[in-house]
Amino acid sequence: MSITQIMFFFLSALAVFSAIMVLVSRNPVHSVLWLIAVFFAISGHYILLNAQFLAIVNLIVYAGAIMVLFLFVIMLMNLNKESEPNKHIWMKLAGAISGGCFLMVMVSLVRQAADFQGKEALVGTGDIGLIKNLGKALFSNYVVPFEISSVLFLSAMVGAVVIGKKE
Amino acid sequence: MTLLAFDWALLIEKLALIAVIVFGSLGIALYTTFAERKVAAVLQDRPGPNRAGPFGLFQPFADGLKLIMKEEIIPNTSNKVLFVLGPGLAMTAALMTCAVIPWSSHVELFDRKIELQIADINIGILYVFGVVSMGVYGIMIGGWASNNKFSLMAALRGASQAISYELAMGLSLIAVLMLSGSLSLKSIVGEQMADGNLWNIAYQPLGFFIFFICALAECNRTPFDLPEAENELNFGYHQEYSSMKLGFYLFAEYVNMIMSSAVMACLYFGGYDIPFLDESTLAPNIAALLGVGALLTKIVIFIFIFMWIRWTIPRFRYDQLMNLGWKTMIPLALANMLITGAVILWKAGA
Numbered sequence: 001m002s003i004t005q006i007m008f009f010f011l012s013a014l015a016v017f018s019a020i021m022v023l024v025s026r027n028p029v030h031s032v033l034w035l036i037a038v039f040f041a042i043s044g045h046y047i048l049l050n051a052q053f054l055a056i057v058n059l060i061v062y063a064g065a066i067m068v069l070f071l072f073v074i075m076l077m078n079l080n081k082e083s084e085p086n087k088h089i090w091m092k093l094a095g096a097i098s099g100g101c102f103l104m105v106m107v108s109l110v111r112q113a114a115d116f117q118g119k120e121a122l123v124g125t126g127d128i129g130l131i132k133n134l135g136k137a138l139f140s141n142y143v144v145p146f147e148i149s150s151v152l153f154l155s156a157m158v159g160a161v162v163i164g165k166k167e
Numbered sequence: 168m169t170l171l172a173f174d175w176a177l178l179i180e181k182l183a184l185i186a187v188i189v190f191g192s193l194g195i196a197l198y199t200t201f202a203e204r205k206v207a208a209v210l211q212d213r214p215g216p217n218r219a220g221p222f223g224l225f226q227p228f229a230d231g232l233k234l235i236m237k238e239e240i241i242p243n244t245s246n247k248v249l250f251v252l253g254p255g256l257a258m259t260a261a262l263m264t265c266a267v268i269p270w271s272s273h274v275e276l277f278d279r280k281i282e283l284q285i286a287d288i289n290i291g292i293l294y295v296f297g298v299v300s301m302g303v304y305g306i307m308i309g310g311w312a313s314n315n316k317f318s319l320m321a322a323l324r325g326a327s328q329a330i331s332y333e334l335a336m337g338l339s340l341i342a343v344l345m346l347s348g349s350l351s352l353k354s355i356v357g358e359q360m361a362d363g364n365l366w367n368i369a370y371q372p373l374g375f376f377i378f379f380i381c382a383l384a385e386c387n388r389t390p391f392d393l394p395e396a397e398n399e400l401n402f403g404y405h406q407e408y409s410s411m412k413l414g415f416y417l418f419a420e421y422v423n424m425i426m427s428s429a430v431m432a433c434l435y436f437g438g439y440d441i442p443f444l445d446e447s448t449l450a451p452n453i454a455a456l457l458g459v460g461a462l463l464t465k466i467v468i469f470i471f472i473f474m475w476i477r478w479t480i481p482r483f484r485y486d487q488l489m490n491l492g493w494k495t496m497i498p499l500a501l502a503n504m505l506i507t508g509a510v511i512l513w514k515a516g517a
Contacts, residue, residue: 029249029311036304056293064300068307068326075311075319131290131350 015041051129253309254415261422271458310404325394336381338500356438428469
């Protein structure tokens with residue numbers, strides 16, 4: 001096994017374990033912290049694929065900003081008591097079965113999708129994730145969707161300010 | 168042994184570099200605490216610490232020993248794992264920045280060309296931002312796990328302050344990136360060292376001003392030390408901490424100061440560039456050593472300015488802090504960005 005493979009398996013195990021811990025933790029603050037660990041593992045995968053810009057933006061935006069807001073809300077609502085109501089065993093069973101079915105559908109979809117057939121991940125060699133190439137693609141081929149989504153963000157910001165403004 | 172077939176010399180070289188830089192920054196941080204007390208003393212016209220050793224030079228060691236020997240108290244009701252994790256996270260996030268800072272050009276040792284930078288990644292400055300945004304968690308987790316109203320209030324203040332000022336900081340940075348056309352700190356410094364180019368401060372005085380104010384706020388330094396406002400919050404987010412865990416929080420602040428000074432020196436003041444000297448005429452090793460000296464001098468000057476401000480200006484009120492961040496700094500940074508972009512386009516067209 002090469003270093004890259006060891007890193008891949010380590011990061012994958014970390015991501016899956018942390019994701020399970022997000023669900024299993026009873027304390028919401030612990031869930032948020034495990035979710036941050038998931039984001040770190042996924043950023044590690046991006047780095048293995050040589051997409052450094054995506055990796056660091058994933059960390060800045062999700063782990064650095066959105067999760068801080070989650071923590072704010074949870075801390076201010078004082079949810080640190082382990083007060084999740086106990087669900088009935090049938091509810092849990094039904095949830096597990098339907099979730100498992102959904103997972104199966106997703107896995108078979110990914111396995112059979114024509115886009116993924118006979119393709120290999122470019123580990124450590126691809127250069128599409130580097131900032132120069134990404135910027136060129138965004139501002140030439142995808143400039144209209146890019147501008148539309150920035151207008152969408154702007155209107156969301158204005159909306160937040162309007163809602164948050166005191167009368 | 169195909170498993171471990173890689174360049175061992177590179178690994179040893181990098182490990183040695185990491186050890187030197189991390190312990191070097193910790194050593195400088197140690198003496199920064201001493202310098203803080205001495206500078207405060209000079210500004211307030213009193214002698215300052217002068218009992219331990221000549222001129223009180225052993226004072227930081229005495230302080231460290233005192234912190235280690237103190238009783239360690241973990242509040243009964245707090246979340247123990249997170250309570251211990253908080254100061255560790257604050258310290259780790261503070262130290263991680265040093266990975267992308269170019270401390271100097273390269274030295275030649277044992278027929279190897281050793282770059283005096285741990286990792287020259289092509290997103291260097293974004294990495295700094297990522298680490299800075301992680302620094303919030305040390306404060307928030309510590310403040311929350313203390314299970315104390317004042318700590319929680321201080322942690323929330325600290326986190327919202329850091330997020331607010333990160334925005335203006337990022338916007339002022341974009342202007343620098345437009346000038347240099349690269350995110351790697353090494354190429355930003357190289358650009359400023361090139362013939363005919365001045366330091367970025369000459370092109371970006373307003374950008375530097377904004378960046379400096381935001382750096383003050385990010386380091387929780389006066390006049391933005393609202394998370395530690397003792398007259399409102401007793402002591403701040405580290406109120407329940409004692410012994411070396413408190414020491415870690417206080418120490419992380421000084422490490423943060425060093426790192427933000429280093430980043431400012433690299434972005435606006437030419438990094439390891441020595442003014443009015445062409446480094447390429449010197450032997451590489453001597454040039455590298457002089458470069459380290461130049462960068463350290465710039466860092467020390469910035470740290471002195473940080474302290475000078477701390478002991479001169481009183482702290483803001485919290486609403487003033489937020490108004491300054493959102494209604495003054497961000498519009499100024501946006502205007503700076505627009506003007507820089509317009510000038511670059513105009514020069515490219517001419």
